[in-house]
Amino acid sequence: MIPLSWYLILAAGLFCIGFYGVLARRNAIAILMSIELMLNAVNINLVAFWRFLAPESISGQAFAVIVFAVAAAEVAVGLALVISIYRSRKTVIAEEINLMKW
Amino acid sequence: MTPIQLVFLFVAFATLWAAFMVVTRNNLVHAALFLVIALFGVAVLFVMLEAGFLAVIQVLVYIGAIAILMIFAVMLTRGDVDDIPDITNRYAGWVGLVAVLFFSSLVILMAQWPSFTALAKPILSSRDTIVELGTALVSPNGYVIPFEVASVMLLAALIGALVVARPRKGK
Numbered sequence: 001m002i003p004l005s006w007y008l009i010l011a012a013g014l015f016c017i018g019f020y021g022v023l024a025r026r027n028a029i030a031i032l033m034s035i036e037l038m039l040n041a042v043n044i045n046l047v048a049f050w051r052f053l054a055p056e057s058i059s060g061q062a063f064a065v066i067v068f069a070v071a072a073a074e075v076a077v078g079l080a081l082v083i084s085i086y087r088s089r090k091t092v093i094a095e096e097i098n099l100m101k102w
Numbered sequence: 103m104t105p106i107q108l109v110f111l112f113v114a115f116a117t118l119w120a121a122f123m124v125v126t127r128n129n130l131v132h133a134a135l136f137l138v139i140a141l142f143g144v145a146v147l148f149v150m151l152e153a154g155f156l157a158v159i160q161v162l163v164y165i166g167a168i169a170i171l172m173i174f175a176v177m178l179t180r181g182d183v184d185d186i187p188d189i190t191n192r193y194a195g196w197v198g199l200v201a202v203l204f205f206s207s208l209v210i211l212m213a214q215w216p217s218f219t220a221l222a223k224p225i226l227s228s229r230d231t232i233v234e235l236g237t238a239l240v241s242p243n244g245y246v247i248p249f250e251v252a253s254v255m256l257l258a259a260l261i262g263a264l265v266v267a268r269p270r271k272g273k
Contacts, residue, residue: 002110003219007147008212010114014121014140016205021125024194029130029175033137036168037121040144043156051151052220058234062245064156065235068163069252073259075168079175080263086179087269095191
């Protein structure tokens, strides 16, 4: 039998790797990929808590479905923004996109 | 060590390794392919947690749509900015330190929680969790409002992405 702790530690590790990627990578698409890793870590946690602590209700899975929808919307808008910025400024490096920086 | 634990450890290490490769690879196409491995590992974890529907959605939506969309975006934005020598910004060392500290403090905090080592109770074989999930998502006593809001948000994101990414007239 696998205890809950294994899933939680795995999800924490995945979240921290994604956290590093979001803050340290320079390429905007790599940042979006790292956000996907973080959202997946959250989903593992939601489903693990549902399975181990509250299997009688289905709320954990319903929440995970909503997270899927949010992730799909986020990546669609994010990649559209990146492609639009690339078209006008020929760069996807996050530090060079400083149009709105005062 | 039971076989199921060995399977879990294998999948967990494969997922973490692939995730680490995603954030460290210079070549973004390679990073996107490692992202597919990591997402597939998460799908296997969903199967092990007896959430079969979510595992199928994970493969369909994340691997089938999101990862492929990432690869397309990488290819569309390939120009003279590709293969830049330093892939991380100047705060990368500090960020790595903060990430490791955050991970260890999370584990220490969670270890003090009594349910941390809880074991799963078997799900009754008379239950069909997929039917329950489907009913909960459209039932007025369940999650019909979040579900409808999510569908409106997806529509708005679709239209927004189209408007943002469309080339301007005259250019």
